[in-house]
Amino acid sequence: MQSVLVTGGAGYIGSHACKRLAEAGYDPVTYDNLSTGWAQAVKFGPFEQGDLLDRARLDAVLAAHRPVAVMHFAALSDVGQSMRDPALYWRNNVCGSMTLLDAVTAAGIDAFVFSSTCATYGEQDGVMLDEGCAQQPINAYGGSKRAVEDMLRDYGRQSGLRHVAFRYFNVAGADPDRQVGECHRPETHLIPLALDAVRGRREHLTIFGTDYRTPDGTCIRDYVHVLDLVDAHVRGLEHLLAGGDGGVFNLGTGRGFSVREVIDAVGDVTDAPVPVVEGARRPGDCTALVSGSRLAEAVLGWRPQRSDLRTMISDAWGWHQMPGYSA
Ligand code: UFG
Numbered sequence: 001m002q003s004v005l006v007t008g009g010a011g012y013i014g015s016h017a018c019k020r021l022a023e024a025g026y027d028p029v030t031y032d033n034l035s036t037g038w039a040q041a042v043k044f045g046p047f048e049q050g051d052l053l054d055r056a057r058l059d060a061v062l063a064a065h066r067p068v069a070v071m072h073f074a075a076l077s078d079v080g081q082s083m084r085d086p087a088l089y090w091r092n093n094v095c096g097s098m099t100l101l102d103a104v105t106a107a108g109i110d111a112f113v114f115s116s117t118c119a120t121y122g123e124q125d126g127v128m129l130d131e132g133c134a135q136q137p138i139n140a141y142g143g144s145k146r147a148v149e150d151m152l153r154d155y156g157r158q159s160g161l162r163h164v165a166f167r168y169f170n171v172a173g174a175d176p177d178r179q180v181g182e183c184h185r186p187e188t189h190l191i192p193l194a195l196d197a198v199r200g201r202r203e204h205l206t207i208f209g210t211d212y213r214t215p216d217g218t219c220i221r222d223y224v225h226v227l228d229l230v231d232a233h234v235r236g237l238e239h240l241l242a243g244g245d246g247g248v249f250n251l252g253t254g255r256g257f258s259v260r261e262v263i264d265a266v267g268d269v270t271d272a273p274v275p276v277v278e279g280a281r282r283p284g285d286c287t288a289l290v291s292g293s294r295l296a297e298a299v300l301g302w303r304p305q306r307s308d309l310r311t312m313i314s315d316a317w318g319w320h321q322m323p324g325y326s327a
Contacts, residue, residue, distance in 0.1 A: 003027045003065045004237065007052065007100065008073030009045075010037025013115065013171060013226060015180040017071055018044040020230040021237075029065045031058070032074060041180050052096030058103040069111035069237055070104055072097065078188050079119065079141045083284045086140035093144035098151060105159040111240035112152065112163040113233055118222075118250065118289045120146040120167060126213075129291040131167070131248055139284035149248065162246040164236035169222035169252035169291055171229055173312035174319035181319030182226075190259060191223075191313060194266040194274045195320045205274055207259055209281035212288075218259035220288035222252040225306040225315070235300040247299060252291030253307045262309070269313045 004021055008014035009030025014037070018028035022044035030042045033051040046065070050057040052074055075093045076082070082089045097114075104112065119142030120135045127133070137143045152163045172191050174181035187193055190205075197205040210217040232251050240246055257265070263274045296302040306312070 001025065001027045003029050003067040005029050005031055005062065005065065005067040005070045006073065007031045007070065008037060008075065010034060010039060010041045010047070011073060012182045012184065013229060014071075014073035015041040015043070016175055016226045017073065017230040017233050018042070019175060019180060020227075020234050021045075024234050029061070029067060031061055036076070036184065038183060041183075043179060052092070052100050055099050055103055058100060059106070062103060062107040062109070067109060069113065069240060070100070070109060071113045071233055071237065072100060073115045075115065075145070077141060079139050079284045080188060080282055082139050082141035082144070089140045089144040093141075094147045097148040101151060101155050101161070105155060105161055110161050111237065112161055113236045113240070114148065114152060114163055114165040116145045116149055116165045116167045116248070117142060118167050118169045118252070118291060119286075120149070121286075121289065123286050126288050128254070129250060129252070129289065131250055131295055138286060141284070162240050162244070164240060164246045165248045166229075166232060166236065167248065167250045168229060169224050169250070169289060171226050172223045173225040173227065173306070173315040175227070176315050176318065178319055178322055181322070182316065190262055191266065191316050192320070194263055195270065195317055197274050197276075198266065198270045198272045199320070203275065205263065205276045206279040207263075207276055208279055208285060210278050211281075214258055214288060216258050216260045219285055220256040220258050220290060222254070222256050222290040223262070223307065223309060223312055224251055224253060224304060225312050228304040228307050231305075232296060232300060232302045235302050239300055247295070249296040249300065250291040250293060251296060251302075252293055253304050254290065254292035256288060256290035257309055265309050266313055269310055270317055
């Protein structure tokens with residue numbers, strides 16, 4: 001069986017990717033420092049605890065498992081935190097990725113799948129984004145991901161490393177089998193926070209800004225089911241393993257929802273109102289981030305299958321009601 005190194009495999013998206021890889025016949029080897037991930041989320045292959053900045057540990061893990069490719073999810077991803085502590089993001093996301101790339105190229109691995117983000121686009125004044133749009137991030141999280149995209153291009157020219165970079169829009173939902181799900185501590189994302197408010201685990205949800213230039217004044221995002229997202233990753237991996245050139249792909253649905261629309265949908269799915277208060281804008285938030293996925297469809301045959309808003313909320317709700325869930 002071919003091994004794939006999955007950095008961040010103990011996290012939300014990484015754990016779903018491990019499940020999908022195992023289903024597709026690969027052995028996913030999780031490499032994770034557990035700073036934001038969970039050992040109990042590693043269920044589908046071996047676990048190697050380690051930090052991205054630890055080159056010796058990375059070398060040892062690569063030598064022991066001899067993966068054919070790397071999926072690199074490990075990163076800090078809290079936009080607000082990245083505004084308060086940008087050094088943390090540059091050290092972990094950029095220096096960490098560079099250490100990983102050094103180890104990967106030294107080990108002779110030439111296929112790399114990278115988690116990038118729509119946050120690399122920044123403010124674009126309401127346009128439907130595509131991969132050709134300028135990248136002008138307005139927060140350190142987006143800046144750190146753009147830097148790694150640049151690094152991948154440069155390493156590729158020099159070493160022959162081929163890569164696929166996915167610019168995620170807003171990932172949501174959970175494994176409908178409830179083997180893995182989303183569990184951040186502290187939680188900062190809209191849908192899990194709204195579900196917590198419904199369950200009385202928080203007093204209310206604060207809407208961050210009601211004065212944006214959108215129809216209802218709140219920010220608009222394009223939500224993608226985590227299962228669709230990890231399906232794209234396996235397609236990207238197989239494209240590279242078949243000798244493909246790689247590339248950069250947006251993973252969106254082409255349909256945006258405002259914060260208020262998401263809150264209403266959470267109320268409908270759970271059959272309970274979400275207690276909300278209106279608050280100030282959150283620094284670093286863009287007005288609207290929405291993208292189609294024409295390129296991913298043309299090159300990888302990817303189309304979102306499960307990314308309907310209610311399905312995502314309902315899958316997340318199922319996970320939240322699991323007895324062991326404790327964000
Ligand atoms: N929001 C609220 N109240 C909350 C939480 C969120 O109003 O308590 C709003 C935000 O202001 C934003 C929307 O809900 O308008 C979605 O916010 P999330 O925090 O759920 O996600 P982001 O849009 O901040 O997502 C960004 C990037 C993603 C990236 C993610 C990582 O767009 O690419 O951060 O955390 F992966």
